[in-house]
Amino acid sequence: MLKKVFLLVLFCICINTSANNGYKLWLQYKLVENEALRANYVSNLKAIHAFGDSETINMAMNELDLGFSGLLGTPLKHSKTINNKTLVFGSESFLSTQLKSKLQSDLNKINSEGFVIKSVQVAGNQNIVITGKTDVGVLYGVYHFLRLLQTNQSIENLNIVDSPKIDIRVLNHWDNLDRTVERGYAGFSIWDWHRLPGYIDKRYIDYARANASIGINGTVLTNVNANAYILSEAYIEKVKALADVFRPYGIKVYLTARFSAPIELGGLKTADPLDKEVIQWWKDKTAEIYKAIPDFGGFLVKANSEGQPGPQNYGRNHVDGANMLAEVVAPYNGIVMWRAFVYSEHDPEDRAKQAYDEFVPYDGQFKDNVLVQVKNGAIDFQPREPFHPMFGAMPKTPLMMEFQITQEYLGFSTHTVFLPELFKEVLEEDTWQKGKGSTVAKVVDGTLSNKKLTGIAGVANIGNDINWTGNTMLQANWYGYGRLAWNPYLEPKTIADEWLRCTFSNNSNFINPVEQMLLDSREAVVNYMTPLGLHHIMDTGHHYGPGPWVSDLSRPEWNPKYYHKADKLGVGFDRSKSGSHATGQYKSEVANVFDNVETCPEKYLLWFHHLPWDYKLKNGKSLWDGMALKYQEGVNQVADMNATWSKMKPYVDAERYHEISMFLKIQLNEAKWWRDACLLYFQQFSGEDLPAGVESPAHTLEYYQSLKFPYAPGN
Structure with missing residues (x-):
């Protein structure tokens, strides 16, 4: 009898376990379940014919073989000729005269990374052609075509002409040489420096595939809080090994340059950017790098910020430092990305103003191959910030957007937050730099001032966890960043729909509710963390959980009290x-809106104004009641997210379903923690009871203040 019971239990375990660890990201290539649609695809795709034989074209062929095997249930045969219903791919230079004549007008519309996917009839044969000016453009086209199949779209009468709107589309890895990751919540760094260059982990190849599939064309391998040793001969050899893996996928490598490297590696007594010996050291080091990596992208620099060395150490300015490095990499077509994230304890008035004050006076003085990299807001990757005023103030300087994909201030990897909603909100903001319609997106993509060099960066949320991002749902933010980097005008709804279909299922019973869950998730986090313009009230150092009471740190701008200024009179x-x-610091049309409490959007109210607790919001509620109800609304929204996901079990494999379920439960508990701790703290000053509809706190304020997290990840 015991044997029978044991066998029955074992059988139940087997039939209820559907394994998918999330490693394949959005490149699942699952069999198209709609049999009629799959039959249509098969009838329109009889064979593949490739023009060219480069590494990149071979990678594209491998991807098509992998994709068709999964999506159609069988690979397509490789044909040496173009027959009826053949998928033809290759760059423009290899196209036949007849094909080229039919595609020339479309090819004239794309740039070097763009692609054309078109249904073309040649000599009575109906074919689908994927082409571009370069092999990398063709590879992007191949991934786009496979996405059409993954999302169950028609491949009849195709006429797609597409190019990236931003030139430099990079991931910034805040990875250290010891494999720890600053603000990393998905394990250790994927770069196994100790085993490189001899050992090439398959993960490096799959990383490149994933990035190419969404159009990311660069990776900064190391932390902006830089270690000079990455520029040593031994590490250049390791970086070369990665560059060789990434090259066929159109991905360049960049390195963070520690400004004091001439001292630490070169033995010089100074790193003064105007010193001849320093300049020569950088020239020699750059030549060494480019000899090993001819397509090396250039340097990312964090200087004179948070203790990092920089030109100001020597009485110089940001232009002196950036232009020195720009001249060094210019002969190799390299670029310098110079971060504008600066703030100082010596400017106690308002941390938000410092970057503008340090950089705007130098507009137009940077070299042509310098991008000034600006965070989306003036403080630091908050759940919500107004757009950085620099985006409206430097028309002569290419400004590179810096978004954070890893969720330093957004609940780490345990909270589901769909960041394309945040990214798009910022990109759509109107700077009024050249009148109405001067959106941040137009500044970043260069169309507002005809910039020749454009860029965007995302601080990566990638680690060596099997599913890459710690929480499968947060793969959507890596994916969404790449899609918006390619086209900053895409809608978050479109991105969510694509990602869900590619990653999970095309079933509308799954897509519709989960898509809405994603689209609502960012606002939920704002509500339960920092409603109505509150900001930077996270606990300090690790930024995990609430800490609005912290006020004892040595620098004023490190303390949450500095940002909310709550007292008996009000908050903000x-x-x-x-x-x-x-x-x-904003254009007058924007400044006038923010400056007037009556016109300031309520989502930014406490960012720009200190208001009494009884101030009346637009809905007639007092500020205190409105704030408390927002905190409760955030909790309710996460409860709804849990309820939505609980109904998705029939449509998702068991492993990912249970993983996401556990994280959503954690998020709900922590949303309540945020609500209770913040309201108890602010209630001391408001002196008001919680309004009807807001749940009573589970613990005392003293309990929440006693919580400590010395080993929170990513610190």
Whole structure:
């Protein structure tokens, strides 16, 4: 009897376990379940014919073989000739005269990374052609075509002409040489420096595939808090090994340059950017790098910020430092990405103003191959920030957007937050730089001021966890960043729909509710963490959980109290004319809106104004009641997310279903923690009861203040 029971239990375990560890990301290539649609695909795709024989074209062929085997259940035969219903791919230079004549007008519309996918009839044969000016453009086209099949779209009468709108589309890895990751919540760094260059992990190849599939064309391998040793001869050899893997996928490698490297590696007594010996050291080091990696992209620099060395150490300025490095890499067509994230304890008035003050006076003085890399907001990757005023103030300088994909201030990898909603909100903001319609997106893609060099960066959320991002749902943010980097005008709804279909299922019973869950998730986090313009009230150092009470740190701008300024009279940071006048850094059309409490959007209210607790919001509620209800609304939204996901079990494999379920439960518990801790703290000053509809806190304020997390990840 015991044997029978044991066998029955074992059988139940087997039939209820559907394994998918998330490693394949959005490149699942699952069999198309709609049999009629799959039959249509098969009838339109009889064979593959490749023009060219480069590494990149061979990678594209491998991807098509992999994709068709999974999606159609069988690979297509490789044909040496173009017969009826053949998928033809290759770059423009290899096209036949007849094909080229039919595609020339479309080819004239794309740039070097663009592609054309078109149904073309040649000599009575109906074919699908994927082409571009370069092999990398063709590879992007191949991934786009496979996405059509993954998302169950028609491949009849195709006429797709597409190019990236931004030139430099990179991931910034905040990875250290010891494999720890600053603000990393998905394990250790994927770069196994100790085993490189001899051992090439398959993960490096799959990383490149994933990035190429969404159009990312560069990777900064190391932390902006840089270690000079990455520029040593031994590590250049390791970086070369990675560059060789990435090259066929159109991905260049970049390195962070520690400004003091001439001292630390070169034995010089100074790193003064105007010193001849320093300049020569950088020239020699750059030549060494390019000899090993001819397509090396260039340097990313964090200087004179948070203790990092820079030109100001020597009485110089950001232009001196950036232009020195720009001249060094210019002969190799390299670029310099110079970060504008600077703030100092010596400017106690308003941290938000410093980057503008340090950089805007130098507009137009940077070399042509310098991109000034600006965070989306003036503080630091908050759940919600107004757009950085620099985007409206430097028309003569290419400004490179820096978004954070890893969720340093957004619940780490345990909270589901669909960041394309945040990214798009910023990109759509109007700077009024050249009148109405001067959106941040137009500044970044260069169309507002005809910039020749454009760029965008995303701080990666990638680690060596089997599913890459710690939480499968957060793969959507890597994917979404890449899609918006390619086209900053894409809608988050489109991105969510694509990602869900490619990653999970095309079943509308799954897509519709989960898509809405994703689209609502970012606002939920804002509500339960920092509603109505509150910001930077996370616990300090690790930024995990609430800490609005912290006020004892040595630098004023490290303390949450600095940002909310709660007292008996009210709450909020006065950045209006009567306060720090940070509003004055925006164009007058924007400044006037933010400056006036009656016109300031309520989502930014406490960012720009210190208001009394009984201030009336637009819905008639007092500020205190409105804030408390927002915190409760955030909790309710996460409860709804849990309820939505609980119904998705029939449509998702068991492994990913249970993983996401556990994380959503953690998120709900932590949303309640945020609500209770923040409301108890602010209630001391408001002196008001919680309004009807807001749940009573589970613990005392003293309990929440006693919680410590010295080993929180990514610190």
